[in-house]
Amino acid sequence: MTEKREYTGDYPNKRLYLPGPTEVREDVINAMSQPMFGHRMDRMTDLYTTIVEDTKEFLDTDNDLTILTASGTEFWEATTLNLVEDSLLVPTSGAFSERQANVAERLGKNVDRIEYTWGEAVKPDDIKTALETADTQYDAVGMVMNETSTGVRNPVEEIGEIVSEYPDTYFIVDAISCLGGDYIDIEGSGIDAIFTSTQKAFAMPPGLAVCVVSDDAYEQELEKDSASWYGGFQRCLDYYDRKGQTHSTPAIPIMLAYRRQMKHMLEEGHQARDRRHREMAEYTQEWAKQHFDLFAEEGYRSQTVTCIENTQDIDVGQTIGQVSEKYDYVFSNGYGDIGEKTFRIGHMGEHDLESIKALTDAIEDVAGL
Structure with a gap:
C-alpha cells in the first residue's frame, strides 16, 4: 500500500523540458x-x-x-x-x-x-x-x-x-x-x-x-x-x-x-509559433546527432519532442537527476521499453533557442560530453 507523503510546498523551482507539462508564463x-x-x-x-x-x-x-x-x-x-x-x-x-x-x-x-x-x-x-x-x-x-x-x-x-x-x-x-x-x-x-x-x-x-x-x-x-x-x-x-x-x-x-x-x-501567431518550434527542433536534433543519435525515422521527426538514442550508454536516470540537482532543469527519460535506451527533450510552448541551448550545455557538462 502506498504511504502518504505530505506535500509541503517547500520545493525548488525547476525549468521543465518535458514532453509535458511544460513552462508556463x-x-x-x-x-x-x-x-x-x-x-x-x-x-x-x-x-x-x-x-x-x-x-x-x-x-x-x-x-x-x-x-x-x-x-x-x-x-x-x-x-x-x-x-x-x-x-x-x-x-x-x-x-x-x-x-x-x-x-x-x-x-x-x-x-x-x-x-x-x-x-x-x-x-x-x-x-x-x-x-x-x-x-x-x-x-x-x-x-x-x-x-x-x-x-x-x-x-x-x-x-x-x-x-x-x-x-x-x-x-x-x-x-x-x-x-x-x-x-x-x-x-x-x-x-x-x-x-x-x-x-x-x-x-x-x-x-x-x-x-x-x-x-x-x-x-x-x-x-x-x-x-x-x-x-x-x-x-x-x-x-x-x-x-x-x-x-x-x-x-x-x-x-x-x-x-x-x-x-x-x-500575438505571436500560429505560423510564427510554428517557425519557432521548428528552429528549436532543428537545433536539438543537430545537437543529438553530434553526441548521440536520433530514435525517430529520418524525415518524420517531431517539432515539439526529440527522442534521443542513447548511443553513449550514459546512465539516463542519473544524468537527469544530476542536471536537475545542479541546474534545476528537468528533461525526460525514454518511455516504456526504450526507457534507458533513449531520453527525450521537450522543446515546446514558451521555450526558445536560448533556453534549449542552456539545457544541452547542462547535459554536456554533467555527462562529460
Whole structure:
C-alpha cells in the first residue's frame, strides 16, 4: 500500500523540458488567482466565448470547437464513442497510438492495427491499401500526429487526403503533444476531429482539453443511438450555441489562465509559433546527432519532442537527476521499453533557442560530453 507523503510546498523551482507539462508564463499562472465566480454567470459566458473564439482564430479554423475540463484522454474516448459504430483503423507506432487502439477496444469497438516498429512513421500508402482492401468500410481512421514516446511526427496531411476519398470514414487525430507548436491546416487536411491538452505546446497549466470538430462529424453523432455523455459533440456544441458556456462545471481558474495565454499565442501567431518550434527542433536534433543519435525515422521527426538514442550508454536516470540537482532543469527519460535506451527533450510552448541551448550545455557538462 502506498504511504502518504505530505506535500509541503517547500520545493525548488525547476525549468521543465518535458514532453509535458511544460513552462508556463508568470502572468498566466497569476491569472488563476482571481476571485471565484459562478459558472452560470454572465462573466463565465464572457470568459468561455473568449477562449473558444480566440482558439479558433489561432488555429485558423471555422470548425466548431469545444474546451472541457479534462485531459486529452477524454477525447480518445469521446471521439471513439461519437464517431465509431463498429470498426476503427489505427496505425500503431509507439505507446500512445497503441493506447488509442486499446481505448477503442475497451469501448467494444473492432480495431484493426497497422503495426510499425517504434521509431518508424506511419506511411500513407499503408493506410490507402488498408482502406482499399478492407472487407467492410471503416467508420474511422484514428491516429497520433506526434508520437510522444518516439519523437515521430506522422504525415497527417497526406493521410487526410487519402481518408477524404472515403466520405463515410471519419478522420480522428490525436495532436496532444504538438498542436500549437506544429502548424496544421485542419480543414485542408480533411480532419473530422483533432484534439489536444493545454499543458503541452499551448504552455498552460494541465486540466483542459480542446477538440475541433467538423460539421460532418457533428452530423454523424446526431445519427447515432449512443455517444459520449461528457464529451458528446451535440451536448457540448449545442450548449455553447445556446448559452455560451460548458454543460458541466468547468475548472474556471485554468480557463482564466487559458484566456491570458491564448492572447500571447494570438500575438505571436500560429505560423510564427510554428517557425519557432521548428528552429528549436532543428537545433536539438543537430545537437543529438553530434553526441548521440536520433530514435525517430529520418524525415518524420517531431517539432515539439526529440527522442534521443542513447548511443553513449550514459546512465539516463542519473544524468537527469544530476542536471536537475545542479541546474534545476528537468528533461525526460525514454518511455516504456526504450526507457534507458533513449531520453527525450521537450522543446515546446514558451521555450526558445536560448533556453534549449542552456539545457544541452547542462547535459554536456554533467555527462562529460
